[in-house]
Amino acid sequence: MRTDTPTLDAPGRAPGAATDDELRELDSGLDALQAVDSTRRTGLAGWDWSRVLLPVAAVVLLVAIWQAFAWLAGARGEPITGPGDVLGAFGTLWAQGLVQQAVATSVGRAVVGFALAVVVGVGLGLVLGQVSVLRRAFGPLLTALMVLPNVAWVPLAVLWFGLSDATAYFVMLTGAVPAVVAGLTTGTDQVPPQLRRAARVLGASRLETALLVVLPAALPAFVSGLRQGWAFAWRGLMAAEIIAVGGPMGVGLGTLLHEGRAASDLAVVLCAVLTILAVGVLFELAAFGPVERRMLRRRGLLEGSTR
Amino acid sequence: MTVVMEDVGKSFGGPTPVLEDVSVRIEPGEFVCLLGASGCGKSTLLNLIARLEAPTAGVVKTPREGAAFMFQDAALFPWLTARGNIELALRFAGVPAAERRGRAGELLRLVHLGDAADLRPHQLSGGMRQRVALARALAQDRPLLLMDEPFAALDAITRDLLHGELERVWRQTGRTVVFVTHNVAEAVRLGQRVLLLSSRPGRVVAEWDVPAAARHDAPAAAALTAAITARLGQEIRRHAH
Numbered sequence: 278m279r280t281d282t283p284t285l286d287a288p289g290r291a292p293g294a295a296t297d298d299e300l301r302e303l304d305s306g307l308d309a310l311q312a313v314d315s316t317r318r319t320g321l322a323g324w325d326w327s328r329v330l331l332p333v334a335a336v337v338l339l340v341a342i343w344q345a346f347a348w349l350a351g352a353r354g355e356p357i358t359g360p361g362d363v364l365g366a367f368g369t370l371w372a373q374g375l376v377q378q379a380v381a382t383s384v385g386r387a388v389v390g391f392a393l394a395v396v397v398g399v400g401l402g403l404v405l406g407q408v409s410v411l412r413r414a415f416g417p418l419l420t421a422l423m424v425l426p427n428v429a430w431v432p433l434a435v436l437w438f439g440l441s442d443a444t445a446y447f448v449m450l451t452g453a454v455p456a457v458v459a460g461l462t463t464g465t466d467q468v469p470p471q472l473r474r475a476a477r478v479l480g481a482s483r484l485e486t487a488l489l490v491v492l493p494a495a496l497p498a499f500v501s502g503l504r505q506g507w508a509f510a511w512r513g514l515m516a517a518e519i520i521a522v523g524g525p526m527g528v529g530l531g532t533l534l535h536e537g538r539a540a541s542d543l544a545v546v547l548c549a550v551l552t553i554l555a556v557g558v559l560f561e562l563a564a565f566g567p568v569e570r571r572m573l574r575r576r577g578l579l580e581g582s583t584r
Numbered sequence: 585m586t587v588v589m590e591d592v593g594k595s596f597g598g599p600t601p602v603l604e605d606v607s608v609r610i611e612p613g614e615f616v617c618l619l620g621a622s623g624c625g626k627s628t629l630l631n632l633i634a635r636l637e638a639p640t641a642g643v644v645k646t647p648r649e650g651a652a653f654m655f656q657d658a659a660l661f662p663w664l665t666a667r668g669n670i671e672l673a674l675r676f677a678g679v680p681a682a683e684r685r686g687r688a689g690e691l692l693r694l695v696h697l698g699d700a701a702d703l704r705p706h707q708l709s710g711g712m713r714q715r716v717a718l719a720r721a722l723a724q725d726r727p728l729l730l731m732d733e734p735f736a737a738l739d740a741i742t743r744d745l746l747h748g749e750l751e752r753v754w755r756q757t758g759r760t761v762v763f764v765t766h767n768v769a770e771a772v773r774l775g776q777r778v779l780l781l782s783s784r785p786g787r788v789v790a791e792w793d794v795p796a797a798a799r800h801d802a803p804a805a806a807a808l809t810a811a812i813t814a815r816l817g818q819e820i821r822r823h824a825h
Contacts, residue, residue: 288656300748304696304715315806470657478634478653480724481676482795489672576662577706 325364337533356544362553366544375533379549380556383514383529386442387560390449391510398457398506405458406465416462427509428454430515440524448517452509460502464495497572504565511557529555586611586645587633587728587760589814593641593785601640602628604785612727613760617756617775619768619812621820625786626764633762636749651719651728656736658713660705666692666716667701673723691719694753696791711742715749722757728760733766747773772798772809780812780821790815 340360345357370376405412429453436446468491476490492499518531526532530553537545573579587610595601610616612798618626631637632644634651661671670688679687693703695715705713708724714734721729735743749772754761765771771778772794780790798805 297752300745300752301696303745304749305699307742308697308700308709308712311711311742469659471655471657472661474655475659476676477659477674479673479720480650485676489675493661498664504661511733572663575704577704 288401299331307313307423324520349550358547363547366542366548367552370533370545370548373523375528376548376552378526379530379533380460380552382527383531383553384556385520386529387447387449387514389512390514391453391507393446394450394453394459394506394510395503398454398502399461402458406462412462422451422455422510425451427513430513431517431520434517435521439520440526442525444521444526445514445517445529448513449510450512450513453506456506456509457502460499460505461495462526464498464502465491467498468494497576500565500569500572504569507565508557508561511560530564533579540552587647587762588645589632589642591642592632592639592644593631594625594637595640601785603632603639604787606642606786606788608779608788610762611688612760613758613787615763615774615776616761617771617778618764619766619771619778619816620781620786621766621783621816624781624783626766627732629781629786630732630762630764632672633728634730635714647727649726649728650724652724652726652728654714654717654729654734655722655730656733658710658717659706660713660720664710665704666697669705669716670720670723673720677724679723687723691715691723694722694756695719695749709742710738711746714738714746718750718753722730722753722759725759729761731761731763733764738767743770750774759809768809768813772805772812778812780815780819783823789819810817816825 295494299322332380344360347357347361350357351359367376405415427448430448431444438444438447472490472494473486514529514532515531518526518529519535522532522535529548534546534549534553537543537549570579589606589608592603592606593601594603604776606629608616610779618629620626626810628637630653632639633646633725634653635644635646635821636653660666662673664672667685668687674684674687675681689698689701690697695718697712697715697719699744700708705716708716708795712739717734735746747770753759761777763771763774775794776796778792779788781787782789790812792808794808795804798808
């Protein structure tokens, strides 16, 4: 049996007799010892150039290999299309104003289509997340939609909507909406139960819990759903533009690709492919990357990751 | 203001009820510790007092204003700063937007975290997180504070310190505290009264008053701790067959 119960809060005295000041000192001492050193990994001050330089170096390396290969093939008398040819084709198309026009058309459609997908997806996701009967009924169908390549919808869309913007939007929605819905529902499924319980004992109403606790907690999964939705939307748009050519469809990047193929001009085809890639990646890097990184850093989820 | 439980029972449909014939009276401003081995229905009892669950028998009377609740897990919202967490609780409690920032600052200073207001939960230590959780629970301004093993996951040094903190906050705020623990020394250290719950079914089988003198008399506290530990052991051995 113990005969003495000394405690930290009252050195040399009986327990419970510490003054407020003593407690405060002990607190701040222990806090300083235990808290995460917050001065350490705040990479906000200096821009991390390796994030830009390393991917650029990787691309330069690949282009250099391609160029070397083109030179070798040329020396053996079997010329292939090299980076120089593509650059030339790009210059010609640029001078004609075709690239600018195609990028403007496609990006405009992509932004409108993606915005539509987000609105529809969030609405659908919220309803499915709340009503379990609907979710059981329609969940598998939405998963099936994600598996189906959205290019498969193009013929149907053309028959329904003709060669119009509606065709492009329809194909984009079939891919992007399920991705957005999936992001939102996985996000709300994965909200730690103790956060809902905390909201409950703190007296939050159902609406407050949904808007101020569940939604922010689900944000990381939701953002990766948006990101995937963007990729599906962009792919769907290109599929629609490549297949549905002419009339009110105008000239998009997909149209450019189609015309290059029709003219058997490999340089134009590659030029279109690379532009499609560049625009898609640029959106991803400029819009989703920083948002996601900032969000994860604020929640302490970046430590130890290789992002 | 008083919490009264009369012949309260709670069954989830199993062969033995979780709680049976529990009669407890807790006076305003009192600090009561509920002690018992795992699975004795301590948490269920708290849930009944918090009105998160309804009893299957008997009557539970609690203050109309409801109860604040604190768990073993701080369950802070990770996307908000310490201050943001408390401001959100104040918002749920219906405090007007203009007053929230000031009140949150006061509550953080109350738990000695005035300087950590802008840190996020992942930047705080376990003890700091529990102090934010305490401040958040106090943000509700309810007379009754229910605590479900809030310090069980902390290291001994931090726990020791938080005992002092909790006692100070209790004295400053005049809350009624019901504190669940399976640590006898903790119960004697904090409680004015210790209730021992049996397991399966959970009943209040023994009760001790902790004399105020015991706080300043280490041998007395140790003797009481030993007596309660012995009674607890007896209760646990009952399940050996």
